[in-house]
Amino acid sequence: MTRAALLVLADGRFPAGGHAHSGGAEQAVAAGRITDAAGLAAYCRGRLHTAGLTSAALAAAACAGADPLRLDEAADARTPSPALRATARRLGRQLLRAARAAWPAAELDALAGARPRGVHQPVILGVAARAAGLGPADASYAAVYEAVSGPATATVRLLGLDPFEATAVLARLAPELDDVAARATTAGVRAAAGGRTDVDVLPAAGAPLLDIAAEEHAVRTARLFAS
């Protein structure tokens, strides 16, 4: 494997459409729940330990060889908000397109054929990591970092937050990113163990306000970010 492939996959400039999404931060800012760096840190922590953990475990399981279509079903059940299901599928399609160009693989082609409307982005992330020669832990890291980097970058634009402060928020979260990535990797590898796919062992951590706010955001007329 080449570890540098992880930098390519997790790079914010990787052309997979992530820059158009705020990870729910736009609605949280609009509702006054994020007003400063401390609010951003609390938001990122909450997202990391809920949606971030759940996504990372799906990515790790996909990378470890679990059935991606069953993981997609499990991701659906873990995403009660239809706005977030649509977002996850749209981001999945975009990531799949970029990944097929970057790391051509039969598995990626098969997924595109089996689900033309898209597969949840964390599942594609896991399969893409595998195609890039990376392992389940790498897939987890890419997913947990994305769970917090999206809101941090968006908040710089939404609040005019000092980019140094936003970056410091991410740096301080690093030990927790390690911790959540490790738990996600363990669960994902377990879900794929023995050539089976056991979705019940995958975390299902959710956050009520993320789901409610995603529905509010989806019907807003004026917005900077797609989610």
Place this chain on the structure above:
Amino acid sequence: MARGVTDAAAAPTAEVRPPDGTRATGGVRAHARITAAPDARGGTALPELAGDGPIALRRVRAGAGEARVCLVGAMAGPLGGDRVRLDVRVEPGAALRVTSAAATLALPGTAGGPARYDVSLAVGDGAELHWLPEPLVSVRGSRLHVTYRIDLAPAARLVFREEQVLGRTGEPPGRLVSRLTVCSGGRPLLDQATDYGPGAPAWDGPAVLADNRATGQLLVAAPGFAATPAKPHVLATAQAALTPLPGPAALTTAVAPDALRLRTLLDEARTHTTAAYEAR
């Protein structure tokens, strides 16, 4: 009186032994069961109604075609390391409504691991279950793990309400970890885990509950949603949204400052799902 679920001896009433004397050194292992089945007269019989430990079951006056059971507190609560389990089965064609006499209190203790409360609900084809207990209140210092496992046949009907209140008025909550896993026709429909209270990361932050101290869900499943899926609908800004699930069901997720407001939101959500629920 509130039913109590506690993880260690706190109140003198916790010394009360269950009638069948199941308390062992590792704590109570209580396993209550309800089975509802169609009777010969178009109604629903209860061939099995077995309370155990802290769960006492009372049959209450039936409605049209429907059996009704009320969960009543039989003792203050199990002690450290206790596991309380409730299995409910509604056979094809039967109709059951389950309520509770009062809120369930998760109580603090001085020893033992977290208390566990595991509920399994199975609803057959053409069967109906209304699961409408009073809220679960996480009292300061308590530790409770709750799981709900729900298996729905493709043509099952379900109205499931879950309400969690984090702390009594003016007090911080205990730790309340829960998971709700629902399958419809063997396929995953909903899987949601939450972790609230001291020690849970960012549970009171802007992504999870913010300042709200009551949270709940109303899950309504019925074959009618297959033809007419629920429309996504924000019921109250920053408080409640009704959403179609990837299957014949609608989920309302709600947060509120208190239990009263939470109930108002979930009652309103129910009126929006009545038509699809009753479609035959």
